[in-house]
Amino acid sequence: MQKEYKRITDCEQIKKECSKMAVKKGTLSIDSENIFPIIKKWVYSDHDIFVRELVSNGCDAITKLKKLDMMGEYELPEGYKPKIEVIVNPEEKTMKFIDNGLGMTAEEVEEYITQIAFSGATQFLEKYKDKTTEDDMIGHFGLGFYSAFMVADEVQIDTLSYKEGAKPVHWASEGGTEYEMQEGSRTTVGSEITLYLNEDSLEFANEYRAREVLERYCSFMPVEIFLSRANAEPEYDTIDEADVLDTDTVVEHITEEPKEGEEGEPKQKAKIVRRPVSISDIHPLWTKNPSECTKEEYIEFYRKVFMDYKEPLFWIHLNMDYPFNLKGILYFPKINTEYESIEGKIKLYNNQVFIADNIKEVIPEFLMVLKGVIDCPDLPLNVSRSALQNDGFVNKVADYISKKVADKLNGMFKTDRENYEKYWDDISPFIKFGCLKDEKFGEKMKDSMLYKNLEHKYLTLEDIIKEAKGEAEVEEAAKEEAAKNEESKAGNTEAEAKSEEAESTDADAEKEPEKTRIFYVTDEVQQSQYINMFKAQGQDAIILTHNIDSAFITYLEQKHQEVQFLRIDADVHDSLKDEVAEDEKEAFQKTAESLVEIFRKELGNDKLEVKVEKLKDDKVASMAVLSEENRRMQEMMKMYGMSGMDPSMFGSQATLVLNANHPLVQFLVEHKRSKNVPVICKQLYDLAMLAHKPLSPEEMTAFVQRSNEIMMLLTK
Numbered sequence: 001m002q003k004e005y006k007r008i009t010d011c012e013q014i015k016k017e018c019s020k021m022a023v024k025k026g027t028l029s030i031d032s033e034n035i036f037p038i039i040k041k042w043v044y045s046d047h048d049i050f051v052r053e054l055v056s057n058g059c060d061a062i063t064k065l066k067k068l069d070m071m072g073e074y075e076l077p078e079g080y081k082p083k084i085e086v087i088v089n090p091e092e093k094t095m096k097f098i099d100n101g102l103g104m105t106a107e108e109v110e111e112y113i114t115q116i117a118f119s120g121a122t123q124f125l126e127k128y129k130d131k132t133t134e135d136d137m138i139g140h141f142g143l144g145f146y147s148a149f150m151v152a153d154e155v156q157i158d159t160l161s162y163k164e165g166a167k168p169v170h171w172a173s174e175g176g177t178e179y180e181m182q183e184g185s186r187t188t189v190g191s192e193i194t195l196y197l198n199e200d201s202l203e204f205a206n207e208y209r210a211r212e213v214l215e216r217y218c219s220f221m222p223v224e225i226f227l228s229r230a231n232a233e234p235e236y237d238t239i240d241e242a243d244v245l246d247t248d249t250v251v252e253h254i255t256e257e258p259k260e261g262e263e264g265e266p267k268q269k270a271k272i273v274r275r276p277v278s279i280s281d282i283h284p285l286w287t288k289n290p291s292e293c294t295k296e297e298y299i300e301f302y303r304k305v306f307m308d309y310k311e312p313l314f315w316i317h318l319n320m321d322y323p324f325n326l327k328g329i330l331y332f333p334k335i336n337t338e339y340e341s342i343e344g345k346i347k348l349y350n351n352q353v354f355i356a357d358n359i360k361e362v363i364p365e366f367l368m369v370l371k372g373v374i375d376c377p378d379l380p381l382n383v384s385r386s387a388l389q390n391d392g393f394v395n396k397v398a399d400y401i402s403k404k405v406a407d408k409l410n411g412m413f414k415t416d417r418e419n420y421e422k423y424w425d426d427i428s429p430f431i432k433f434g435c436l437k438d439e440k441f442g443e444k445m446k447d448s449m450l451y452k453n454l455e456h457k458y459l460t461l462e463d464i465i466k467e468a469k470g471e472a473e474v475e476e477a478a479k480e481e482a483a484k485n486e487e488s489k490a491g492n493t494e495a496e497a498k499s500e501e502a503e504s505t506d507a508d509a510e511k512e513p514e515k516t517r518i519f520y521v522t523d524e525v526q527q528s529q530y531i532n533m534f535k536a537q538g539q540d541a542i543i544l545t546h547n548i549d550s551a552f553i554t555y556l557e558q559k560h561q562e563v564q565f566l567r568i569d570a571d572v573h574d575s576l577k578d579e580v581a582e583d584e585k586e587a588f589q590k591t592a593e594s595l596v597e598i599f600r601k602e603l604g605n606d607k608l609e610v611k612v613e614k615l616k617d618d619k620v621a622s623m624a625v626l627s628e629e630n631r632r633m634q635e636m637m638k639m640y641g642m643s644g645m646d647p648s649m650f651g652s653q654a655t656l657v658l659n660a661n662h663p664l665v666q667f668l669v670e671h672k673r674s675k676n677v678p679v680i681c682k683q684l685y686d687l688a689m690l691a692h693k694p695l696s697p698e699e700m701t702a703f704v705q706r707s708n709e710i711m712m713l714l715t716k
């Protein structure tokens, strides 16, 4: 049976009780006996948050004391330096958190710790104990002081309030529901919380582990934090006497004689106790005004926080006071896509207290490739993640961040195009991802998107459409010209011509407007043959090599109904081939038919698609084309893991294009019975496929063997 603690609500009475020096025993007034097991078990993976909770309680206590001083209700002692000390003691298995904040009186301990904090923790756990990790709490806010029981069997508080005549208080609870309170022995204003770590949590008494956790949660807290190990041997530094500060403890003055053979006066040195270094940077860069920050500071901050020794490309300093308070810095990292995944890290803070990384409810998903810090004290963090998702305010914050990013990029596009182009390859995957994920972002960015052409020049879609339209129009005009010539050759009467013209105009009006065809390259090496042919004919294409590009192309086609994207090997572009003259057509047709027959036979595939063209580039004997629709279909199959299935079910295989202008192809037509026909056919086919897609291991082996055989012929 637990002892029933009579709750004393009258503060005067509590004071009297305490001043009698009696040991006050009690039972925590909440009926939930199983709260501690729940706390201990709960969010086992990051139960280290107790560090953040206790340190931030210390910070709050210090802030309050400074406020009281400002309000004239308290006078800070001479030379007051706000600080939090964290002392680990592996021998005694304890961890102490000591602050010089406002402290607590007996009635305050009673009220804030045994009643408010406890009931807060109880309510909190009641509400969330059944939640799964999917409905995780943001940074597990709200556990407060009682999170100490996740790692400790016993917690003690020694505190002395700033209030006149306050008596020190000692409070102890053994992690059950009982506690003890009596007069303590603390002599300075502030609080000392001692955790007697449980067997599972002894790691926190290790100085390195403690440092790691403090650095994770407390690196930017607004008060200096010093970590030390109890009974550690003092460490010393020897510095120039002139550099000694008033705050240094000098243990020895040393006169250093010049070394043998060296000239000069003896040097005066001082051996001092090593100066403690605060774990926290109390004025992180994001809290400063952007106009006061230098490039070096931004880079240094980036390196320190993200341990990334590459320089970021550029950054955005967010600084907003109204309608909500949000500060932060977002960095665009240099991404080496070949070796690293593009996974960024956005650290979320609440008044300089670290909450968690990558809270996707607050930070737009596509911005997760960035690295940065966001401090937004107005965020409602006492709710679960799923509640955050539907919170109008949180959505506004996310919108604001994404708008700021678009503004920055648009600004660079307009005023610093040179650098924008320089960064484009690195930042474009993320921007494209943003366009796909966030309609508003895509809309804002639409005029600042760039596309690299075959010359590696960066153009806008508008430039490209104009260029492609221009070419199409020229081609169209040339075709019309040729058609007219034919007509007049055939001796059409003027009247006939006129009526035909009228018909064709009617038909045109019904036809859907021709789409502007934009060719693109997905692999500059593999598709080099096509690229060269394009270049030779002054034809352009854009380079879209990133994984995201196939989804982005679909997006662009939806947004711009007037354009159609075709991979460079989707078709033989009209400009790459010669027209077959009217009087040659019949003979050409025959040649083509016989070539189809030869290839189908030699490759043992009677469904093989073969097309014969008069390619302008007479160095190309064969190439492969696969229509855009079929290729997209095949890619989709691959994406859905249907690669084992026969692709011909969903669209035909690539078409083999033979160049009738090439001597090898001509040889085949003229020497159908030559014993070399099979080798030439197979080799031409493989060469075409090589430039189109990777060969299978068997195909590659056969290709290499055959190439060797061909070389053997040279030796004969």
Ligand SMILES: Nc1ncnc2c1ncn2[C@@H]1O[C@H](COP(=O)(O)OP(=O)(O)OP(=O)(O)O)[C@@H](O)[C@H]1O
Pocket (backbone or CB within 6 Å): 053, 057, 058, 061, 099, 101, 102, 103, 104, 112, 113, 116, 117, 118, 120, 141, 142, 143, 144, 145, 146, 191
């Ligand atoms: N080191 C301290 N010095 C002075 N008062 C403290 C200290 N630690 C806790 N308190 C008091 O105890 C109260 C309860 O603390 P607890 O950490 O449980 O909740 P909280 O800090 O109010 O909120 P949160 O749940 O966000 O942490 C605090 O509001 C404060 O008044």
